Amino acid sequence: MGPIVGIIANPVSARDIRRVVANAASLQIADRANIVLRVLAALAACGIEHVVMMPEHGGIRGHVMRGIERSRNQGESRFPHVTHLDMPVTGTAEDSARAARLMHRAGVAAIVVLGGDGTHRAVVKECGRVPIAGISTGTNNAFPEHREPTVTGLAAGLAATGRVPAKVAFASNKRLDVAVGERPAEIALVDVAFVTDSYIGARALWRTETFRELFVTFADPEVIGMAAIAGLIEPVGREEAGGMMVSLAPAATARTVLSAPIAPGLVVPVGIDDWRRMPAGIPFHPHLAAGSVALDGEREIFFDGREPVSVTLTADAFRTVNVPAVMQFAATHGLLRAGASLLATALA
Amino acid sequence: MARKISMKQAINEALDLEMRRDPAVIVMGEDIVGGAGSPGEEDAWGGVLGVTKGLHAKYPGRLLDTPLSESAYIGAAIGAAACGMRPVAELMFLDFMGVCFDQILNQAAKFKYMFGGKAKTPVVIRAMVGAGFRAAAQHSQMLTPVFTHVPGLKVVCPSNAYDAKGLLIQAIRDDDPVIFCEHKNLYGHEADVPEEAYAIPFGEAAVVREGKDVTIVSYGLTVHRALEAAERLAKERIEAEVIDLRTLSPIDWDTVLESVETTGRLVVVDEANPRCSIATDVAAHVVQEAFGALKAAPQMVTAPHTPVPFSPVLEDLYIPTADAITAAVSKIAPRAMAA
């Protein structure tokens, strides 16, 4: 049996309060299902015969299976064989993590992830060294790059079949590890923010006056969200060593005020007191005594000063499919030319 | 000052006067202003037949064109009424009740009772009724009995411009939900109508022609057919008393019973289909309450038990005619009298 690719498509991403406070997009379930179908078609075109998906009750599964059945009824063979993991469905991010764990255990060659930063975070927590290929269907999406999913599917397929050498196909990524007292460690892929709200509430961050400290793995001026703040001060690349930390304050009292797109459609003044590079491997402790920790833009943990809190940057923490590199390689080596496929597979 | 105006104008005037009097009166419906969001002129229609024409200019913002969503806007009118407004919602054709009946049947009609008396729902639902417009089966029905069957609703169906104005004003001021049925073939009918506002109380039938030999009870368009028949019968020395019910719920039993006590004969004319209709209701009530006064079996002249047909020749057969009414009277009138 050839390599198996996993797909984790989260139906609940892009549903938070930023729809109300910031006109954020909400990609419809039917659109997400169509993205899955496009990815499946691309994977099949690369010779992937079996795909395993995360089960969910959000409607994606139904649409995808209907789409495959309709295609089959028309005599086509555009899609690989699709099965779903046998696991309970809770309708929370826990499903994404569990699916990643099961896929990791089953030895899939790559996992295509549909979701926002939160979904990717849940997957990365459990996928070990299995490379992931991210497709943005969330709100902020600093982590997954924006690209037509068919291309992401092709790259994942070419990488999974081994037709592109691993050192070209996969990129290594940084991660932030957060420890609050004795509680289980948490991670963030893009940013960790400390805010004065001590409750989780609607999770999203949009009240800038509550922002105090920010840690980022990379700082890209082209993204939306907390990472945009760092990116607009001093860009740090995804593959560059080290991250960045920023001290934030209410705009009225801060040393510098920056206009930053902290959510889609929400370009607001953010007060900045200080910033510096953050080396990997060294734990940093926030000054804020009580509040909550937002991981990749969502309040997740509250703390009240009774427990020590630390943030550590980890280098080479997980692997992603390097879509530009894979497609470049595919072009240079004619991987998608007629007749190339079998030969290339044989060589690999 | 009374002057001759059409029933359409009379309805427009009633809305105008009540909107002027009470800021809680708002009007909503499909195309009641017309042309909303369209590239052409505003206030393009004033309702499909122009009944609300001109009110938009006088009361900007208080006439609301609605999307084609009867459940939503009839429901919204009912909800607004329960929250202190006095909405007049136009359902265009009463036949469209099929898509919003829940809001009328299970909501508006029930609030007062179901909430232990602690609600009032002063909503008026205006709609066209009746055949003769070549509008076929889904735009022509006389569905009054469907609504009289429902406790909590009031049902009104005027036969002339004067009544239309006074009854609509009463309907708007009334604290209960009112289904206000406008016969589309009467819109052009003219009568003397005072300029000022006046309310005609519900539950008071009008004796539109006096007579001692037979009582003809009707409402809406067929009142005119009954009068035509009475005219003909007079030539045969049969004096028919014609009663226009005006409101079907509440209904003025006293006037009907008093008349039958005198005449001993009853003919009910109803444009609705025959089963469980206003005709059966009136006939049954009279039989129960005034059996001793009856000299003959009550007769019912109604539309047949069919949908409303389209072809003019068929539709003309559908609506009760003066001939049919005359025939029904002749059937129960003593030969001596008819001779």
Next chain:
Amino acid sequence: MSTNPFPLDKADLMKAYRTMRTIREFEERLHVEFAKGDIPGFVHLYAGEEACATGIMMHLTDVDRIASTHRGHGHCIAKGVDVHEMMAEIYGKATGACRGKGGSMHIADLAKGMMGANGILGAGAPLVCGAGLAAKFRGDGGVGITFIGDGASNQGMVLESMNLAAVWNLPVIFVVENNGYAESTSVDYATAVDSYVDRASGFGLPGVTVDGTDFFAVYEAAGEMIRRAREGGGPALLECKMVRFFGHFEGDAQTYKAKGENDYNREHRDCLKIFAARVRETGVVTAEEFAAVDQEVGALIEDAVASAKAAPLPSARDLTSDVYVAY
């Protein structure tokens, strides 16, 4: 005493707890009383869903109108309807909120802005459009909120109402209480696109999904939507994912649920427990203070049941009164 990290002051935290506890106690008690056979008809219990009604209603005053569902006790209590009158109504007594003429499914109190529980699912959506319209005409800043189950979200009148609310820019919030079951039918089966936010975006309405077992999530999202609606920002949809502790109605054997589902939900997804634990751990409200509320609420419901049982039945005269204001 530590500082209060919550967006509500202590009095409001206590009020929220008292409301949720009152709903819970009311429903748990009905569950017991119904089994004794003293309650006529059928009742649909809201236990497990308290955070949704409470998180929303904490933002409302009597000028705001809500339209509820068949599962309406929680909405009534959170909107301030008198608990004694509610209980008497459910027992069919003359002292009931509706003088015994409405029963569990039709409890209303228009003075409190409660436009009625409703036996017709989805019917509240057009009604609150009317409430929103009335508020707009009056300029009183009121909002209309309709509660819709995941099942009723498939009613045409709900979709029509979303369109009307959008077209007229009404201060209306559509709250989808998604407890996963329409009676016994799973949302997975009955809803083609299982996201109510997608429905909303079809009409250009912003939609938000929150964990309906988390009071603070509901409170914060609803607060933003309600503020926006009051200011003229238009309608929105809030989907609360929650759990129903009991069956569709009392007497429902619930064989369609997974084995252990109710136990799991009571253990891990009890909104009242989650709220109390979170607030207690900050020290803003102590365990003793919560216990005092529990006791007070327990006594309240005890008294409500006792007085409902003792209350007079309606008289024959009541059969025909209140059909019309005047007839």
